[in-house]
Amino acid sequence: MKLKQKKLQTKLFLAYITVACLVLFSFAVFFYVFVSRQLTDSKIQAMNTLNSSFLTQVDSEIEALDNVSVNINYTNISKSILDQSFDLNISMDMLEEMTDLFIALSGTEWKADQMNLYDTSGHVLQAGLTTMVKSAGTDEIEWIEQARALHGVKIISHPYETDRYSKSNKYKQWFLSLYRSFNNQYGRSVGAIETVKQCKSIFKSVISYEKKNKKDAASIYIFDKEGFLIYPYEIDQETASLIENYYPLANTLETGAPFSSPLTGKKEYAASDFSSYTGFTYMTVMPESMILSPVYHLLEILLGVVALLLMISAFISYRLSRSIVRPIKHLKHIIQRLELDTLGKEKATSYPVSVNELEELYQAFQIMSDSMKDSMNQLMEAKEQEIKSRSLALQSQINPHFYYNTLSSIIVLAENGDTDVVVKMCRNLSNIMRYITNTGTTIVTLREELDYVQKYLYCMKVRYQTSLNYSIEVPEELQQEKVPKLIIQPIVENAIKYGTDCQPPWKITVRGYQTEDYWVIEVEDSGTGFTPEAIQKISGNIEKAIQTPGLPDLKINGLGTLNVYLRWRLFCGEHFIFNYGNTEKGHGIVSIGRYLNNTRRESNANEIHSSSCGGRGTSAEQSCSENSES
DSSP: OOOOOOOHHHHHHHHHHHHHHHHHHHHHHHHHHHHHHHHHHHHHHHHHHHHHHHHHHHHHHHHHHHHHHHHHHHOHHHHHHSOTTOOOOOOHHHHHHHHHHHHHHHTTTTSOSEEEEEETTSEEEEEESSOEEEEOOHHHHHHHHHHHHTTTOOEEOOOEEEOTTOSSTTOOEEEEEEEEEEEOTTSOEEEEEEEEEEHHHHTHHHHHHHHHHGGGOOEEEEEOTTOOEEESOSSOHHHHHHHGGGTTHHHHOOTTOOEEOTTTOSEEEEEEEEOTTTOOEEEEEEEHHHHTHHHHHHHHHHHHHHHHHHHHHHHHHHHHHHHHHHHHHHHHHHHHTOOGGGTTTSOGGGSOOSOHHHHHHHHHHHHHHHHHHHHHHHHHHHHHHHHHHHHHHHHHSSOHHHHHHHHHHHHHHHHTTOHHHHHHHHHHHHHHHHHHHOTTOSEEEHHHHHHHHHHHHHHHHHHHGGGEEEEEEEEGGGGGOEEETTSSHHHHHHHHHHHTSSSSOEEEEEEEEEOSSEEEEEEEOSSOOOOHHHHHHHHHHHHHHHHSSSOOOOOGGGOHHHHHHHHHHHHHGGGEEEEEEEOTTSOEEEEEEEESTTOOOSSOTTOOBOSOOOOOOOOOSSEEEEETTO
């Protein structure tokens, strides 16, 4: 069962709605993609700026600790206060002097909250939050040995929580220490220096950012060279271990590329920076949902606007489709009532329409209705002319004298014993007669027509011997074109008939060429060319044939150029090319061709060129060429 097709109004309505939906959907997608990309790039740039800011502030704080440590190590005052044995089990007076020295080196800004000086005997001199001399703990001795082994290179500890610097042991605080070897005046390591500062002071810019932005703040992570988490420090070890999975991404992640979060598995974006001074890696991480939250809010508003626009588009589409369909339905009813007897009687242009294109359609229909009868009559007449011209062409293309002369030539050749030439002549004559009498097809390829022409010219060559030469030069790609049967041979026959009215030798040249817009076959002789009277006569016959319906009554030998023109014009329609005249050297030339790809000539389609024209004397590289002179 055949499915019922949709009505035109329904199709137009659906088409308009579809276009509106596509436009709105495309805009929404473009808006989302463009704004998302811009917002993501902006956030990543902001995260890079944050990393740079945090790096600068943290490096500044640690550099201050480092400077205090360097000043303590290289000042000669501390070495003069202490004896050469560097035993920190000193008196209260010496303790006060060392404390004053440390505080002076720390400066009024308190670059270090606590300064500790260790000796190799297990004593530590403390100055800052606590001031005393005491025995060092086992956890402190480990750092001392590492610092002494590095010979003056700083060591930055991990953040640690302790109450050792609190005046009361009720609560603990987080600190970060910087260690360096302490050398005596002879440059020998005799202890270690520790400068200490609270983590909330070192990471104050990060803490301030997180407090200010709260839920909208990006996650800030700081790692040391080994990937140990430095910040945040007030978290449990399990969470810290999960966060440390971000560290490998800092070196492998492309800038602006999303990745799956090691903590939540959701898509995130990150920016990283590295401090060559501290060896810390700074990572700022933000979930995609947080970055695109403004876009999602705008999309909700946009969807509401899109829904409203779709409703408006639906109403407009319905009204527009209805205004188009109603006149078309009216025109359909007129067409249903249309018959050959009523053509042109019913006036379709009286119906009011609101669209210019529909009004043009009504006018075009009225013109078509008025002229359809004439067109059909002309078509039938053209068919009759085609049949008549084809019949006459097939009957009269070959002059009967050609057969008489060819048979006479065969007799002479046979009497002279030229059996090979006789065989070829008979074979060519047989093929010529078979080609002419085969009425099964009237359209052939140019290759077949040229093969027939070559056989005809060979027979004429045998008759005239050295007095007649010929060549056929047509590109291979042109030989697939379709042409009416027996369209070129009459031109060649006329060229021999009128081109041999001068002293031999005579030359007949058949050449073809093709351009981007058209192709042409030329037949040129070496005779004296068309006389002005001949050109005038041919032009008059052609104009008379154009103005007179049907094919004019002609004698068998009277077709020639006129017959070729009428048949070629009938075959090609308005795209035909037909030229005749003389070359620059005064030889006669006739050419036929057609425009390709429906190319229309700017000139009148009935124009026939009869003025002098120059023939093309070169052949294509790939051509079908047989030259009797070779």
